[in-house]
Amino acid sequence: MNNAAKKIISHDDYIAQGHTPMMAQYHAVKDEHPDCLLFYRMGDFYEMFFEDAVIASKILDLTLTKRGKTEGTDIPMCGVPFHAAEGYIARLIRAGQKVAICDQIETPEQAKQRGGYKALVRREVVRIITAGTLIEDNLLDSKTNNYLAAYVDMNGQAGIAFADVSTGEFLLQSLHSTEAKSALQRLNPSEIICKSAQDFSDDLNAISSVQPSGFFDSASGILKLENLFGISEEELSKNFSRAEIAAAGALLHYVDETQKGQIPYLSAPKRIENFKTVDFDPSTFRSLELIKTQTGDRQGSLIDLLDIAQTGAGSRMIQSRLLSPLRDVAEINRRHDEIESLIAAFDLTRNIRAILKMVPDMERALARLSLNRGGPRDMASIRDGLHYASLIRAALIEKGLSSSPLMRCCDLLHLTDRQHEYKERLTAGLSESLPYLMRDGGFIAAGFCPNLDKVRSLKSETHNHIAALQTKYVQDTGIESLKITHNNVLGFFIEVPAKRADAMMVKSGNTDNPFIHRQTMSNGVRFTTPDLSNLEREIALSADKAQAIEENYYNEFRDQAMALADDISRVARGLASIDVATSMATLAVDKSYTRPKIDDSDAFDIQGGRHPVVEQALVKKHTRFAPNNSNLSGAERLWLLTGPNMAGKSTFLRQNALIAIMAQAGFYVPATSAHIGIVDKVFSRVGASDDLARGHSTFMIEMVETAxxxxxxxxxxLVILDEIGRGTATFDGLSIAWATLEYLHNTIQCRGLFATHYHELTQLKSQLPHLACYTMDVKDWKDEIIFLHTVKAGTADRSYGIHVAKLAGLPETVLDRAEDVLRLLEDSKARGGSGAVAGLPLFTTPSAPPKPKISAVEQRLSEINPDSLTPREALDILYSLKSL
Known part of the structure; x- marks a missing residue:
């Protein structure tokens, strides 16, 4: 990692300073990884010392103990079992830490052979685990990509490299440095490699890994890309900017360091073309709650509703498409065609989804194998993924859809001859029950390798071989109580009662006696024989031979997988693509979504539009969502929306932005019909938020986002604006809102929805020909206000603010006082006066609290004359009151 600022002290230097050999080794390794928590292998534990132990013990809730002293001070220590380390590592990574795994690279026996009984076991860091370089399933979310990003700014021209080490995806992007934050937020990396932590640490939920400037060199980037992908310098320079190449080089350098020289499988870099996708800034990303709500939860976001994929890869692709809507009409329509075809053949869609439910995550299995951190189950994942891809492709062909809009999916799902051969070899070679790790053995199927079967038979028939020897020795000695048994100290041995042992002892000059004395116990004597020793040696060797044979097959299968990596990755993309298409078809049928019409016009005509997330929430409450129309086409491209709070303005604003994004992502939309001309950027400024940590008020944030x-x-x-100017004085806010509305209409001339409480803005209707006034419909009913949540032409006649306050539970005295003040202000305004506020008394007698309503019990009691009641009548009345 970045060690430029610290001088490395050698192991011998630490010994000279008085440290024990073990602690000297620890310090030397730790000095090379100062920004990591060092997991230092000690037998069956990973141990942490000094400040690492203090930090880890707090995060993991471990007991902090001590091991020895340094300079008279106790050394803090804590540890975790190595076999359960992954769970602890996951918690540390989630807490923002990096973990360096320092393993023993030789056994104690090998150390003794090398340097005598005092030799220290060699240890090395074999991997550095960081948030952006995870590959283990239990450390990852199957539904989301885990991107590592590298960012470099070259005089205002930025380059960003994104790689998901767990799937092999590798993307490059060139853009202006002012657009970098938006681009990073879109793909939401877990970790960002950069020159300065201040670049993004305050804005993105990502770990900043600060690296020296030498990391970000385009010349070394070209060499790394040439060596890894075989792309010439000329081709790289033609297709990518210097900043992109520098960022890619930095990312590959970092991966090489963290993986200790093992580069995972990565596809050749693809460029993110900015002009091909819809842009939205961080404010829009937050306000529309595309992948998480304002509180940071996935539940309640749009992706939580849309993602009904059956596979992890399908979920990741749905999110990728949602965050990168297209501007290409043909490609959008191709995606819509796929959905339409699958709706028309919905029985097939159900069958395909049933198959997809069994499909494993081939992409992540391939990534683990590429780093030698996989196992037999990862090979089975690739085998099964190829098998199910063949089944799905065959089903599409049988239904006659191979030449339909689903032809691209069919092409991706096609298996080459080599893939078929590999799949069949794995099917024949892998056993039904597979271990997680290769070293556990037993993963090669019986009958696949005769030599392995022979070796295994010796091990599996150990009991028979031992029983046969025992029978022979009982017959030879006549000792019926003779037993052959086993322990971890002596191995296999013969045991007889002490009183029968003399007959088995070797007499002087007797060379025919095979029994060799091993141990005398209080009630028995133990022997061995050359035959028993040879059998034990063969059994031990058979286990080693079996492991060696299986290891050879494992390496062969792994090498074949890596030789086919590009084709396997292609098939994995095909499975994800058909998963997305079938998921969107199912969603469209289940929720009555419709196919939008997409073209290059300036149309924006949504009929019966619904907010997808709010609609789903209301369904759970058995309540119907009120659909609304919006037509920003032609003469009414900019709507001014008035109406009270709680009437549904914000929901209406957001639903139109969400429908546009869903449509251009290639999904069906929640509407009766939709005609949308391509939108190049979506801006949504809905809702207020402070940024107090940086001294920014609600109004400042509002102005920055509006700017x-x-x-x-x-x-x-498409611009969505809600309540511009409300964070400042009334006239200032009105002026800003007025000027903003004029600028949108006259200068930008975009399609937009502008919600406001400033009713004065409706006067602009006569001056701005493409401005239309709409309001949220409200109904007065028996002195109550009913919000209909529907949009109609016109303007709001009043704000209904006091009614909303009443619904919120403000005290009656406050509400009555507010009514008094409102009447006085409205009367003053009607007379053209301006001193109404000054004329209000500072202290006004509060309105008398309303007389409490008389209850039924009190009413009944007031009608009773107790003096005229008999005891029986009084008792009857008492029971009748109790029932009220």
Whole structure:
């Protein structure tokens, strides 16, 4: 990692300072990885010392103990069992730590052979685990990509490299440095390699890994890309910017360091073309709650609703498409065609989804194998994935869909002859019950290798071989109580009662006696024989031979997988693609979504539009969502929306932005019909938020976000603005909202929805020809206000703010006082006065609290004359009151 600032002290230097050999070794390793928690292997435990132990014990809730002293001070220590280390590592990574795994690279016996009985076992860091380099299933979320990013800024021109080490995806992007934050937020990396932690640490939920400038060199980047992918310098320079190449080189350098020279399988780098996808800034990303809510939860977000994929790869692709909607009409329509075909053949869709439910995650299995951290189950994942891909492709062909819009999926799912051969070899070679790790053995199927079967038979028939020897020795000695048994100290041995042992002892000059004395116990004597020793040696060798044979097959299968890696990755993409298409078809049928019409026009006509997430929440409450129309096409491209809070303005604003994004992502949409001309950027400024940590008020954030919209929106953009100017004084806010609305209409000329409480803005209708006024419909009913949650042409006649306050539970005295003040202000305004506020008394007698309503019990009691009641009548009345 980044060690430029610290001088490395050698092991011998630490010995000279008085440290024990073990602690000297620890310090020397730790000095090379100062920014990591060092998991130092000690027998069956990983142990941590000094500050690492203090940090880890707090995060993992471990007991902090001590091991020895240094300079008279106790050395803090804690540890975790090595066989359960992954769970602890996961918690440390989630807490923002990096973990260096320092393993023993030789056995104690090998150490003694090398340097005598005092020799220290050699240890090395074999891997550095960071948030962006995870490959283990239990450390990852199967539904989301885990991107590692590298960022470099070259005089305002930024380059970003993204890699998901767990799937092999490798992306490069070139853009202006001011757009970098938005690009990073879109793919949401877990870790960012950069020159300065201040670049993004305050804005993104990612670990910043600061590296020296030498990491970010385009010349070394070219060499790394040439060596890894065989791409020439000329081709790289033609297709990628210097900043992209420098970022890619930094990322590959970092992966090489953390994986200790083992580069995982990565596909050749692809460029993210900015002009091909819809842009949305961080504010829009947050306000629309695409992948997480304002509170940071996935539940309640749009992706939580849309993701009904059957596979992890399918889930990741749905999220990728949602966060990168397209501007390419043909490609969008191709995705819609796929969904339409699968809706038309919905029985087939159900069958395919049933198959997909059994499909493993081939991408991540391949990544683990590429780093030699996989196992037999990963090979089975590839075998099964190829098998199910063949089944799905055959089903599509049988239904006649191989030449339909699903032809691309069929092509991706096609297995080459070599893939078929590999699949069949794995099917024949792997046993039904597979261990997690290769070293556990037993994963090669019986009958696949005769030599292995022969070796295994000796081990499996150990009992028979031992029983046969025991029978022979009982017959030879006549000792019926003779037994052959086993322990971990002596191995196999013969045991007889002490009183019968003399007959088995070797007499002087007797060379025919095969029994060799091993141990005398209080009630028995133990022997061995040359035959028993040879059998034990053969059994031990058979286990080693079996492991060696299985290891050879494992390496062969792994090498074949890596030789086919590109084709396996292609098939995995095909499975993800058909999973997305069948999921979106199922969603469209289940939730009555419709196919949008997408073209290059300026249309934006949504009929019967619904907010997908709010609609789903209401379904759970058995309540119907009120659909609304919006038509920003032609003469009414900009809507000014008025109406009270709680009437559904924010929901209406957001649903139109979400429908646009879903449509251009290639999904069906929650509407009766939708016609959308391509949107190049979506801007949504809905809801207020403070950034107090950086001294930014709600109003400052509002102005910064509004400025970004006005500076970056184009005539092809969709702009959603809610309550501009509400964070400051009334006239200031009105002025800003007024000017903003004019700028959107006259200068940018985009499609947009502008919600406001400033009713004065409706006067602009007569001055701005493409502005239309709409309001949220409200109904007065028996002195109550009913919000209909529907949009209609016109303007709001009043704000209904006091009614909302009443619904919120403000005290009656406060509400009555508010009504008094409102009437006085409205009367003053009607007379053209301006001193109404000044004329309000500072202290006003509060309105008398309302008389409490008389209950039924009190009403009945008031009608009773107790003096005229008999005891029986009084008792009857008492029972009748109790029932009220």
């Amino acid at each position: 970004a919209i006005l500076q970056n929106a184009t005539s092809k953009s």
